[in-house]
Structure formats: C-alpha cells, structure tokens
Amino acid sequence: xxxxxGDIALNVLAVLVAVLTLFPLLWMFAVSLMSPGxxxxxxxxxxxxxxxxxxxxxxxxxxxxxxxxxxxxxLATLATLLALAxxxxxxxxxxxxxxxxxxxxxxxxxxALVVPGQIGTLPLFLMLQxxxxxxxxAGALVPWLASIFGLYLVREYAxxxxxxxxxxxxxxxxxxxxxxxxxxxxxxQPILVTLALFVFLGSWNDFLWPLIILTDQNNYTLPVALxxxxxxxxxxxxxxxxxxxxxxxxxxxxxxxxQRYYVRGLLAGGVKG
Amino acid sequence: xxxxxxxxxxxxxxxxxxxxxxFALPVLGALLLSFTDFDIYALADSRNMRIVGAExxxxxxxxxxxxxxxxxxxxxxxxxxxxxxxxxxxxALLLNSRVVKWKPIWRVALFAPYVTTLVATAVVxxxxxxxRYGLINAGLGEVGAPPIDWLGDPAWALPAILLFVIWxxxxxxxxxxxxxxxxxxxxxxxxxxxxxAGPWQRFRHVTLPAIGPxxxxxxxxxxxxxxxxxAEPYVMTQGGPSQRTVTILYFMxxxxxxxxxxxxxxxxxxxxxxxxxxxxxxxxxxxxxxxxER
Numbered sequence: 001x002x003x004x005x006g007d008i009a010l011n012v013l014a015v016l017v018a019v020l021t022l023f024p025l026l027w028m029f030a031v032s033l034m035s036p037g038x039x040x041x042x043x044x045x046x047x048x049x050x051x052x053x054x055x056x057x058x059x060x061x062x063x064x065x066x067x068x069x070x071x072x073x074x075l076a077t078l079a080t081l082l083a084l085a086x087x088x089x090x091x092x093x094x095x096x097x098x099x100x101x102x103x104x105x106x107x108x109x110x111x112a113l114v115v116p117g118q119i120g121t122l123p124l125f126l127m128l129q130x131x132x133x134x135x136x137x138a139g140a141l142v143p144w145l146a147s148i149f150g151l152y153l154v155r156e157y158a159x160x161x162x163x164x165x166x167x168x169x170x171x172x173x174x175x176x177x178x179x180x181x182x183x184x185x186x187x188x189q190p191i192l193v194t195l196a197l198f199v200f201l202g203s204w205n206d207f208l209w210p211l212i213i214l215t216d217q218n219n220y221t222l223p224v225a226l227x228x229x230x231x232x233x234x235x236x237x238x239x240x241x242x243x244x245x246x247x248x249x250x251x252x253x254x255x256x257x258x259q260r261y262y263v264r265g266l267l268a269g270g271v272k273g
Numbered sequence: 274x275x276x277x278x279x280x281x282x283x284x285x286x287x288x289x290x291x292x293x294x295x296f297a298l299p300v301l302g303a304l305l306l307s308f309t310d311f312d313i314y315a316l317a318d319s320r321n322m323r324i325v326g327a328e329x330x331x332x333x334x335x336x337x338x339x340x341x342x343x344x345x346x347x348x349x350x351x352x353x354x355x356x357x358x359x360x361x362x363x364x365a366l367l368l369n370s371r372v373v374k375w376k377p378i379w380r381v382a383l384f385a386p387y388v389t390t391l392v393a394t395a396v397v398x399x400x401x402x403x404x405r406y407g408l409i410n411a412g413l414g415e416v417g418a419p420p421i422d423w424l425g426d427p428a429w430a431l432p433a434i435l436l437f438v439i440w441x442x443x444x445x446x447x448x449x450x451x452x453x454x455x456x457x458x459x460x461x462x463x464x465x466x467x468x469x470a471g472p473w474q475r476f477r478h479v480t481l482p483a484i485g486p487x488x489x490x491x492x493x494x495x496x497x498x499x500x501x502x503x504a505e506p507y508v509m510t511q512g513g514p515s516q517r518t519v520t521i522l523y524f525m526x527x528x529x530x531x532x533x534x535x536x537x538x539x540x541x542x543x544x545x546x547x548x549x550x551x552x553x554x555x556x557x558x559x560x561x562x563x564x565x566e567r
Contacts, residue, residue, distance in 0.1 A: 007372040014373050017364065018382035021440065025385065027408065028397045040406050043414075090288030097281035105289070112297070114553055118501060118522060119542045120299025122535050123306055127299065129316075145291035176280030205390045207504045208522075212530055223392035227508050230396045237400050244393035255388040259381065262388070266445065267452050 025248070032056070032242035039237040055242035063239075065246060067218065068225040072204055073250075075137060075221060079144040079203040080196045086145050088192065091154025092184050096161060097176075106155075109148050117143060118208065125212055135215045143209055144202075150195050156268055157191035158184070194265035197258050201251050222247045306539035313533035322536075329540035339541070341516050342524035348431055349438075349499040349520070350552070357439050357495050358488060361446035366480075368447070369454045380451070384444035391441065395508040398437045399424065402509075424510050427517040434505050434518060442498065446491045450484060457483035489560040493553050500549050521545045 031039045033051040059065040093099070094106055124142070125134070133139035161184060169179045185192075210221045220228070226243050255262055307329055309315075315322035333339045364383055368376055386394065401407050402423035410420040423433040457480065465475045503522040506512055512519040512527075519527075521541060529538030 010367065010370050010373050014367055014379045017367065018379045021383050021386060021444075024394065024397050024401055024440070025389070027401070028394075031400075039400070042406060043411050044406050044408050046408075086287045086291055089284035093281045093284035097277055097284065099278045099281040099285075102281075105285075109292070112292075114550065115300055115546065116497065116501060116549060117296060119303050119546045120296065121303075121525075122299075122529050122539050122542065123302030124295060124299040125530075126306075126316075126535065127302070142295050146288075146294070146296040148292060148296070151288055170277075176277060176284075180284070201388060205388075205392075207392050207507075208526070212526075223390055223504075226396060227392050227504070230399070230508060231511070237406075240396055240400070244390075244396050247393040248389045251388050251390060252385065255385075256381070263448060266448060 025252075028241045028244050028248070031238055032245045034238050036236075036238055039241075040235075055239045056246070058239060059242055059246065063229065063243075065222075065225070065243065068220050068222045069246065071137075071219060072221040072223075072247075075140055075210075076200045076203040078137065079141050080199045082141060083144045083147050083150055083199040084192060084196060087147055087150035087195070088154050088185075088188065089180060091151045092158045092180060092188070094151065095155045095158035096163070096166060096184075109151065113148055113152065117146075121208070121212065128213065134213060135219060137219070139213045140210055140219075140221075144199060147199070150199065153195055153198075153265060153268060154188065154191055158188060161187050190261065190264070193258065194261040194268075197254065197262050198265055201254065204251050303539045303542050306536055307543050309536045311534075311536040311539075316533060316535070325536070329537045330544075332537065333540055333544070338516065338519070339524060342519045342521050343544075345431065345517065345519060346500060346502070346521045346548075349435060349502060350496050353435050353438065353499045354492050354495045356435070357443055357446060358491060360439055361443040361491070362450055362484075362488075364443060364447045365450035365454055366476075369451060380448070383447060386441050387444040389441075391504045392508055394441060395437065395505055398440075399509050402433050402437075425514050427514045430510055430514055430518045434502075434509060437509070438499070438502065438505060442495070446495065449487055449491055453484050453487040454480070485563060486560065489556055489563075493556050496552050496556075497549050500545060500552075521548075 027046070030047050032055055033053070034045070034048040035050065035052055035054075038045060038048065094102060128134055128139045128142065133142070165183060166179055169183055174182075204221075205223065206221075207223045207227070210224050211227070214220055214224060217225075217228075226240075226247055229243060230240055308324055308326055309322050310325045310328070311322050367373065368379055368383070373379070401409050404410060404420055404422045404425065407423070409423070414420065421429055423429050461479045461483075462475060465479050470478065501522050502520045503526065506518040506520055506523050507526075510518040512523055522545065525538050525541040525545065528534050528541060
C-alpha cells in the first residue's frame with residue numbers, strides 16, 4: 001500500500017507543477033476578458049464576472065494592433081523563406097558535396113557558433129544605416145540570413161542521405177541542381193519544417209534587433225509595440241493582457257500543432273551540439 | 274574545378290556571403306569600433322571619429338554603472354544557473370518516473386512558457402508581481418506573509434526577475450534532461466535496486482553519471498542566456514530600482530542606442546563576449562577533466 005500512495009503523490013505533484021506553470025498564461029487570458037478595472041481589486045479575481053471582448057476591440061480599433069500583427073506576420077514569414085533559401089542548399093553541400101576547404105570552413109563555422117550575434121549589433125546597425133536600411137523590413141530581416149545554427153541543423157540531417165542515391169542520379173545525367181531539387185529536398189522535408197518553425201518563432205519573438213532597427217511606430221512588430229504600450233499604459237491591466245494574448249497566441253498554436261518537429265530540432269541542437 | 278565542386282560552391286556561396294557580411298564583419302567591427310570614440314557626431318559624419326586605443330575599456334573599468342551592471346549580471350549567472358538546473362532536473366525526474374501518467378500532456382505544459390513571446394510574458398509577470406493587486410502577493414497573504422514590493426524594492430527586483438526567467442526557460446533544459454534520462458539503461462537501475470541501493474544512491478551513482486555531459490551543456494547554455502538578459506529588465510523594471518536590474522546587455526543598449534556612444538558600447542559588447550567565452554571554456558575544461566577521471 002505504501003508504494004501506491006507514493007505513486008498517487010507523484011501524479012498529484014505532476015498535475016500541480018503543470019497547473020502552476022500554466023497559471024500565468026491562463027491568468028493572462030482570463031484578465032484579458034475582464035471589464036476595465038476588474039483586475040485591480042483586492043483580492044485579485046481569477047475569472048471575469050462577465051467576459052468581454054472590448055479590450056481586443058480597443059487594441060485593434062484604437063491602438064492599431066492589426067498593423068503590428070501584420071508586420072510581425074510578414075517579417076516572420078519572409079525571415080523563414082529567406083533563411084530556408086540560404087541555409088538549406090548550404091547545409092546540404094556541407095554534408096554531401098566535396099569541395100576544397102570544406103572541412104576547414106565547417107570548423108570555422110562551428111567555432112563561430114559560440115559567438116553571440118548580439119556582439120555585432122552596433123556595427124551592423126551602422127552598416128545598415130550607411131546602406132539606408134534602418135527602419136525597413138529588409139534591415140530587420142538581415143540577421144536571419146546569417147544563421148549558422150540553421151546551416152548546422154540541415155547539415156546534420158542531410159548526412160543521412162545515402163550517397164548511392166546521389167551517385168545513381170549523377171550517372172543518369174541529372175545536374176546537381178536537379179538532384180538537390182528532386183532527391184535531396186523531399187528527403188530533407190522533416191528538418192525543413194523544424195528549421196522553418198525555429199526561424200518563424202525566433203523572428204516572431206525577437207525583441208532587441210527590431211527594437212533597434214525599426215524606429216518608426218508604423219513598422220513596429222508586436223513585441224516592440226507591446227513593450228512601448230506597457231511603458232505608457234501601466235494601469236490598464238486588462239488591455240495589456242489582451243495585447244499579450246494577441247502576441248503569444250500565434251507562436252503557442254504553431255508550437256502545439258508542430259511540437260514533434262520543434263522538439264527534434266531542439267534536441268539536435270542541444271544534445272549533440 | 275569539377276562539376277560537383279562548382280555546384281557545391283554555388284550552394285554554399287549565398288550562406289557564406291550572408292554570414293560573412295552580417296555576422297563575421299559586424300563582430301570584427303565591434304572589436305575595431307571599441308577602440309574608437311565613435312559617438313553621435315561620428316554618426317552624422319564619420320570624420321569626427323578618432324582612434325583612442327584602449328581608452329573605452331579603461332573608462333569602463335572606472336565606471337561604477339558598468340560594474341553595477343557586471344555584478345547584477347554575475348548575480349543572475351551564479352545564482353540562476355544552479356537554480357535553473359535544479360528546477361529543470363527535478364521536473365525531468367518527475368516526468369521520467371515510471372508511475373506518472375499522461376506524461377506528454379505535462380511535458381507540453383511545462384515546456385509551453387519557453388515558446389511564448391518573452392516581452393508578452395514579461396508584461397504578464399509584471400502584473401503578477403504587482404505589490405497591491407498581484408496574485409503572487411495575494412498568495413503570500415493567504416499563508417500570512419507580508420506583501421513584497423517585488424519590482425520596486427532593490428533587494429527583491431533581481432530575485433523577482435530570476436523567478437520569471439526560470440519559469441520561462443526551465444522547460445527547455447527539462448526536455449534535454451528527459452531525452453538523456455530516457456537513454457540511461459534501465460538494467461543499471463534494476464541492478465542497483467538488486468544491490469540494495471536506495472533512491473538517493475541510485476540518483477547519485479546511476480542517474481548523475483548518465484546525465485553529467487547534459488548538465489555541462491545545459492549550464493553553458495543557461496549561463497550564456499543569463500549573460501544576455503535584456504528584454505526582462507527593459508519591460509519589467511527599466512533597469513530600476515536604483516539601477517539594480519541593469520544587465521550588461523541593457524547597459525550596452527543604453528550606452529549605444531540611447532546615448533549613441535557606439536565606441537564605448539562596443540567595448541561593453543566585447544567584455545560580454547569575453548565573459549561568455551571564458552565561462553564556456555571553463556566548463557568545457559571541467560567536462561574534460563570529469564571525462565578523463567572516469
């Protein structure tokens with residue numbers, strides 16, 4: 001009987017920990033539906049008395065959140081497409097094609113993985129300023145082109161493509177581009193989803209770089225706009241929570257739908273790297 | 274050049290050019306910039322820039338604000354890393370337990386904060402930590418504890434942000450620990466049990482050796498993360514109260530993009546890099562020593 005009690009205790013503990021962890025997110029959602037001022041009571045209520053969507057309406061009608069939502073979505077989508085276009089062929093080539101200096105180059109790239117990109121923030125800003133790209137989407141997208149991690153992720157996965165398959169296609173007279181397009185890409189599909197998810201969420205959740213490079217309010221992404229809003233309307237708890245829900249929901253839904261792919265990439269980057 | 278080689282270069286060229294232009298060049302540029310007095314006048318006309326040698330570094334060493342930022346950041350790194358490892362390891366052990374049911378659900382629940390937008394959840398936590406209406410103080414009140422001015426009291430602001438950061442990130446470490454724990458051979462546990470080893474001894478002699486490398490990895494990643502805190506103080510405290518939550522990156526941001534002292538801010542960036550690098554090297558050395566002992 002002692003063992004059974006221990007089992008139950010562990011299960012209860014798991015439930016408790018999960019509820020405690022999710023609590024801030026549930027609370028955010030509940031408060032976003034409260035009437036103005038309802039959250040600023042003591043003791044703070046946990047559930048709205050009469051749920052209302054008025055804060056969402058205010059956000060979209062008066063605060064221009066629709067615009068920030070569109071900016072975030074456009075930037076994250078473009079970042080994903082660009083990152084895939086640049087890193088996938090390179091990752092494949094580093095895994096499967098022989099060329100002089102390949103191993104040396106790869107070593108350098110792996111060593112560079114420990115250098116946080118933040119270090120180059122200031123010179124990159126100056127560079128983009130000279131190129132006239134400050135306060136443009138192009139400027140905001142630039143760091144996503146230079147993803148060493150993405151290249152590494154694709155390379156690790158591409159190594160499992162059998163050489164015989166590529167050789168056979170070569171003997172049949174296929175060009176390297178055709179091989180990439182018709183044999184390699186379909187085989188890489190799972191890791192493409194993983195990489196796309198990583199870049200999309202990374203761009204969506206990014207803060208420091210868009211804060212620096214997108215100077216005009218019309219170009220703000222959701223996190224930048226939310227941070228600005230939170231510095232202004234500190235008192236308006238319900239409105240801020242609605243803003244947080246709008247910001248958090250897309251990445252959360254995307255993750256829930258594609259978690260298998262997400263965890264794969266995370267472990268590839270973590271356990272091996 | 275062979276046909277394959279030509280193709281290979283055309284495949285890697287865009288990535289290499291992008292990495293060179295938008296990663297390597299700016300990082301090198303930061304080093305060079307840190308030896309200049311690049312400021313708002315140089316921003317308008319780069320002829321106003323002079324090379325000043327190590328002057329930026331010398332001035333940083335004398336700047337109490339910089340040392341404040343350094344010590345705040347080190348506080349996060351030294352207290353936060355062990356704490357986050359303990360929390361995530363405990364969560365992983367719990368979810369790895371054979372008797373716990375519906376594991377996938379709990380795993381997703383504990384990992385969910387990691388994928389959420391940092392700025393948004395920081396805003397949420399700012400309200401949770403509110404002195405008067407915050408639920409955390411309400412909960413403390415239930416058990417009879419006095420309310421704490423989490424984000425306004427210099428003594429509590431760092432722990433409050435740390436609590437948030439651990440909540441936000443422990444799921445990531447937990448998943449890595451879980452993956453490694455699942456690889457630990459079940460027979461070893463059975464053998465230990467047969468030999469009469471208790472839960473603690475099984476943890477000490479079977480689990481810990483199995484997850485050793487993962488602990489090193491997680492601690493490097495966590496430390497690098499703690500060194501780079503920025504949005505948390507930016508949203509939750511704006512560096513206050515009395516500069517107690519100014520981190521190195523926050524200091525760099527203000528120096529560079531508020532006061533436009535880009536030369537001096539680059540020096541800060543480089544000090545930050547050296548810190549992260551040194552810590553990672555130390556841990557890898559420790560890992561190697563650990564490995565050779567076994």
